[in-house]
Amino acid sequence: MTIQLFNTLTGRIEELSPSDGKALRMYACGPTVYDYGHIGNFRTFLQVDVLRRFLKLEGITPKHVMNITDVDDKIIRNAAAAGVSISEYTQKYEKAFFEDLNALAVEKPEIIARATEHIPSMVALIEKLAAQDCAYKTEDGSWYFRIAKFPDYGKLSKKDFSGITDGARVDVDEYDKDSARDFALWKAPKPGERKWETALGPGRPGWHIECSAMATEYLGDSFDLHAGGEDLMFPHHENEIAQSESASHKTFAHHWFHVRFLLVEGRKMSKSEGNFYTLRDLLLKGHKASAIRMLLISVPYRQQLNFTFDGLAAETGAVERLRTFHERVRGVVPAPQENAELAAETAKSRESFHAALANDLNTAEARAAIFDLVRAGNAAIDAGTVGRENAAAMLAVLDDFDQVFAVLEDRDAEWTRAALDWAEREGRLGEASAEVVAQSALSDDQIQELVDERTQAKRARNFARADQIRNELAEKGILLEDSKDGVRWKRK
RNA sequence: GCACCGGUGGCGAAGUGGCUAACGCGCUGGUCUGCAAAACCAGUAUUCGCCGGUUCAAUCCCGGCCCGGUGCUCCA
Numbered sequence A: 001m002t003i004q005l006f007n008t009l010t011g012r013i014e015e016l017s018p019s020d021g022k023a024l025r026m027y028a029c030g031p032t033v034y035d036y037g038h039i040g041n042f043r044t045f046l047q048v049d050v051l052r053r054f055l056k057l058e059g060i061t062p063k064h065v066m067n068i069t070d071v072d073d074k075i076i077r078n079a080a081a082a083g084v085s086i087s088e089y090t091q092k093y094e095k096a097f098f099e100d101l102n103a104l105a106v107e108k109p110e111i112i113a114r115a116t117e118h119i120p121s122m123v124a125l126i127e128k129l130a131a132q133d134c135a136y137k138t139e140d141g142s143w144y145f146r147i148a149k150f151p152d153y154g155k156l157s158k159k160d161f162s163g164i165t166d167g168a169r170v171d172v173d174e175y176d177k178d179s180a181r182d183f184a185l186w187k188a189p190k191p192g193e194r195k196w197e198t199a200l201g202p203g204r205p206g207w208h209i210e211c212s213a214m215a216t217e218y219l220g221d222s223f224d225l226h227a228g229g230e231d232l233m234f235p236h237h238e239n240e241i242a243q244s245e246s247a248s249h250k251t252f253a254h255h256w257f258h259v260r261f262l263l264v265e266g267r268k269m270s271k272s273e274g275n276f277y278t279l280r281d282l283l284l285k286g287h288k289a290s291a292i293r294m295l296l297i298s299v300p301y302r303q304q305l306n307f308t309f310d311g312l313a314a315e316t317g318a319v320e321r322l323r324t325f326h327e328r329v330r331g332v333v334p335a336p337q338e339n340a341e342l343a344a345e346t347a348k349s350r351e352s353f354h355a356a357l358a359n360d361l362n363t364a365e366a367r368a369a370i371f372d373l374v375r376a377g378n379a380a381i382d383a384g385t386v387g388r389e390n391a392a393a394m395l396a397v398l399d400d401f402d403q404v405f406a407v408l409e410d411r412d413a414e415w416t417r418a419a420l421d422w423a424e425r426e427g428r429l430g431e432a433s434a435e436v437v438a439q440s441a442l443s444d445d446q447i448q449e450l451v452d453e454r455t456q457a458k459r460a461r462n463f464a465r466a467d468q469i470r471n472e473l474a475e476k477g478i479l480l481e482d483s484k485d486g487v488r489w490k491r492k
Numbered sequence B: 001g002c003a004c005c006g007g008u009g010g011c012g013a014a015g016u017g018g019c020u021a022a023c024g025c026g027c028u029g030g031u032c033u034g035c036a037a038a039a040c041c042a043g044u045a046u047u048c049g050c051c052g053g054u055u056c057a058a059u060c061c062c063g064g065c066c067c068g069g070u071g072c073u074c075c076a
Helices: A039-057 A073-082 A086-103 A119-131 A207-219 A230-248 A279-284 A289-298 A309-330 A340-358 A363-383 A388-405 A412-425 A434-441 A444-459 A463-475
Strands: A003-007 A012-016 A023-028 A061-068 A111-114 A135-137 A143-145 A184-187 A196-198 A201-205 A223-229 A253-259 A262-264 A305-307 A478-483 A486-491
Touching: A003 A039, A003 A253, A003 A340, A023 A039, A023 A207, A039 A061, A039 A086, A039 A223, A039 A253, A039 A262, A039 A279, A039 A289, A039 A340, A039 A388, A061 A086, A061 A207, A073 A086, A086 A279, A086 A412, A111 A207, A119 A135, A119 A143, A119 A184, A119 A196, A119 A207, A119 A230, A143 A230, A184 A207, A201 A207, A207 A223, A207 A230, A223 A230, A230 A253, A279 A289, A279 A412, A289 A305, A289 A309, A289 A363, A289 A388, A289 A412, A305 A309, A309 A363, A309 A388, A340 A363, A340 A388, A363 A388, A412 A434, A444 A463, A444 A478, A444 A486, A463 A478
Parallel strands: A023 A061, A023 A223, A061 A111, A223 A253, A262 A305
Antiparallel strands: A003 A012, A135 A143, A143 A184, A184 A201, A196 A201, A478 A486
């Protein structure tokens, strides 16, 4: 099955496949590690994760590079304010970032590239640009890219800069550059700032040159796909193209993948709106990591997603239903006969699932195909008409599903616990909801003890005591389910 | 202001020029259960922002309007 994916550069849906016949070389813009990641950040990383997981499912090996921007103006400012070194400051947030990705079941890219560890390749790239008169040094010792030397500037974001004359709207003198649009490649140090001594002079890299240099170092002058949030299209990605293609005279990335922003409760997420959430905020309020992942990937990446708490609750239920079904199928007692109708439904579900993702990563349709199977499967289990092969086939489809969606394994309590431990260390335990604290205070063993006691009470037909225990547990966010094979409990 | 994207049931959301407008959650009734929960069955938009147009036929195509979002500026 060929994978069709929208390409921002051409504005069309095009086939995605490894141009070298081996690995799909992709570069995704990573975080600037100056604070904890918010759910908008994670939507992008999750959608890229869906892409790379689907590639693997289709037998394509990704070679995925993600950068970590660990030096920039905000980092320098915040580190100074906190009175720590830049590396000390960024280490904390980089660690937090990877913990968050882990909680959201985002696979680690093959290569993680820190800006501060790639200064020599950035310097080399700037020198290469300077040799072609595409870069110039200003009086303060900074280097800029000369946009006038790159006529294709604007081809990604579809902007036409030909009509813009320098000085018309912006006072060029103020910038000490040849043209107001020219962007910094290398920034001269201000007094006391972290700086690198290089052939270009002292200073630190501009943001855009990082990605160009690191992408080229690991993936070559020309590679398959470049990903990022929609806001990066201009100027960041446009600038990457200008730098890289000016230096190499080759197409930088063939395919450009941009993930749209999300809204929170119908409004743009912002601190001033009071609807700004980090992953940790949500975990402390008792939302499950799996439900957050499910919600953030269920709306196709090119659509605006409205993140709401109702939606999050709905996804919690959806994930639960999938997990329950998965367990039911695994524990099914096979009927002597195979169910031809169910076999057909299963095959159809599998086919629709793959086709939906191959069609520009339509996660909403892919998900719908799985729920069609859930319904058919549950009905057949209830009727006792699931054969051995039926069960195996359904498990295979669920396995395919989970290789991309990654929500069936329940590690939610672990991530919530980790968030609580973090909040305690940071003195932010007050932000956790009472129910989360109560629920986490109960260990699995303690819960099991109470469940066993209730089972005894039930056997003795002491329903009052049994219901009392069930209610007490419910208050602490523990739900019980009686079934033929005993009691199943779960954290709400 | 200019450019681009979107407006589908109670909520989220897919989709298509004509077939019952997916799927999830919610809600109502039923089956099952000591009671619940889970699971299943049935029901839950004569209708796809508004107004025109094209067409035998439009939610889907075209034009205008209204609303939301994004980019043009640091931002995933």
